[in-house]
Amino acid sequence: MDFELTDDQLELQRIARDVLDREAPASLARDIAEGSGSADELWATLTSLDWPALCLPEPVGGLGHGWVELAVLLEEMGRHVAPGPFAATVAQFVPAVRHAGTLDQQERFLAPVAAAGATGALAVDEGAGTWDLAQIRASATRDGDSFVLSGIKCFVVDGASAEEIAVVVRVDGGLRVVVVPGEAVAARELNPIDATTRHATIDLEGVRVGHDRLLVGSDSDDVVVRAVQEATVGVAASTLGACQRILDLNLDHARERQQFGVPIGSFQAVKHKLVDMYCLVERTRALVYFAALAFDSDDDRRAIATSMAKAGAGECQQRCVQDGLQLFGGIGYTWEHELQLFLRRAKVGELHFGSSSSHRRRIARCAMSAP
């Protein structure tokens, strides 16, 4: 086992950090939160730099990198609280089409992503907030040359803006993915605490799509499970990045802020909290990259690795948000300070794609049933 980024991966990380330092300052997230900004320019820039194509397979025009590279990018996006369609498109929509679609369908729906930054989303949850596939009730019913959909989908990241939405539905009882044009559904955008992670409720009732929009690369539920696993780890990677930034901001603050004539970072009560945050950030990073490696290696520990990454990120944000805000004192409790942007991004990471607690129970059940 060689559990450290390669030189090429470290270089990718450095470049991604440089690009986002320049193109996605925290002020961009603030402008969006205040209603005066847009992520469009950033997305155009990232597209011109081939970010959407980076981890897509070569046959659809991608550069063929794997999940570890994708995790590197997502972590940096979180670390910069970068807005825009990258995460939902590349870590949610793309895995669904890749795993569930035929080669022709992959070409049809993914080539525009690779070539021009077409955007996508993935619709799974139906209101329970668990992303539990057993609870999927939305359906697609064949009617002549088309399918008619029914049901609603909730917490769909970029659900009101994506050009195409991969929707998990039941067809004859089995789990399938239908790719629905964003403009075909009625979407109601919610007002989440993090303005850089927009999500929506979408109404599928009576929506009619061509039969060739049902992904038929496999008739197994497993491909849907796999796609949702990848999306889940994507959220964990972004959360990890936000937590890393909260820790970094706190470390700077603890070194610089003076009270009683000394930096507050010299007090043990402060130090120990920061060390606990650091340990959780490192623990989460290990679990996130383990899951990424498990995807790249088609390792059969994917399910438990996914839940560990997600629960790890959730536990990490709990500590980082709580102690990170507390240690900042009054200045952290202002709209003006950038800390709040990262706190919000980190919190979203707990609530999308299943809570820490639900994933921990899955982990334990997984281990109990193992031989």
Added chain:
Amino acid sequence: MRLGYDEKTEAFRDQFVAWLEANLPDPLLTAERPTSSAGVPEWARQFQRQMFDDGWLSPAYPSKLGGRSADLFEQMVYLEELGRRHVTRSFNPQGLGIVSASIVSFGNDEQIERWAVPIMRAEKTAALGMSEPGAGSDLAALATRAVLDGDHFVVNGQKVWTSGAHDADVLLVFVRTDPEAPKHKGISALIVETDTPGLDRRPFPDLGGPDHVDFNEVFFDDVLVPSTNLVGDLNDGWRICNGALAHERAMLWVMWSQSLDNMLDDALAELNGTSHADDDVVLDRLGRSIMDSHAIRLLGHRQLAKQQRGLVPAEQSILKLMGSEAQQDLAALILETLGAAALDQAVDSTLRFPYENDRGAVSWSDRYLFTFAGTISGGTSEIQRNIVAERVLGLPRG
């Protein structure tokens, strides 16, 4: 980044597995347990000697020191195979891991020949004299005094928590040789044979019970130690002390990782098939412990990969902290889950017994109490947090 090892490393593993299969002692002959961390039964001494002679005791060392110049990944698969079989390579862990390793790193050839090799070959066992009644977390405050008088040091003072001293043949003792110098700069390291006149060892039982005797108070009353027993330079003992604690630190995490995995296996076996296995609250907390066990192993592997690239990894500072606290959390979970049944419900670890450094079956209550050995010894969790804050995170000293 990848999950597996390369072919060279796997070939090394195969070689070691073949050796283990040919040389592991017959379980029927391994019933005798250690009496302390330096009280090693004869069968275990023979096995350790066989490992040394065949170059499998300390694979990183050259062949004359019981190794085969293995690289870090090779050392890792070596430890994986030992862990998988619950094989303890030395029942005198401080002797092998710290005392002999310190002599190899800082001593001269004669000292290596006279003490390090016999300790590695389990002809002698060793204990480590560091802590004192007034020097625990603040180890550099140690006050045991050694005065050079001709070709001898005269040693006076007291050590405490000296594990296994009553069963050991030699002690590596840290003493104050220059009381005028700043506290880190007046310390030296001496090898003291335990049969030297004036040396008095008084073993006392630990939390485990009246017959769970490993700790010692060691009193020095005008003990004459030949000056040739000085390891390293005079007043350079703090470097050795840090080196001693750092010895095998590169691989020490494997011990934390494997003992957590073992406890987790026992916990799963304890809960499986009971109503607790369907209790969401139990599952939630158990999930966290499973994550801990994976994360500690993964962080250890990341440390290893960085070292293999010639970097100085920060991971080693947090693995002891995380490992010891994770064990405590897991033991507390099982204790609380089993309720009153945990008071005398023994952990059945007989499957692991043949080759493991284990005193026998203990209840989950005892097991929980024993986890405090991890969060207190070798630097308390609070001291570890201070170290990480200052050395890794760059926060100012308090």
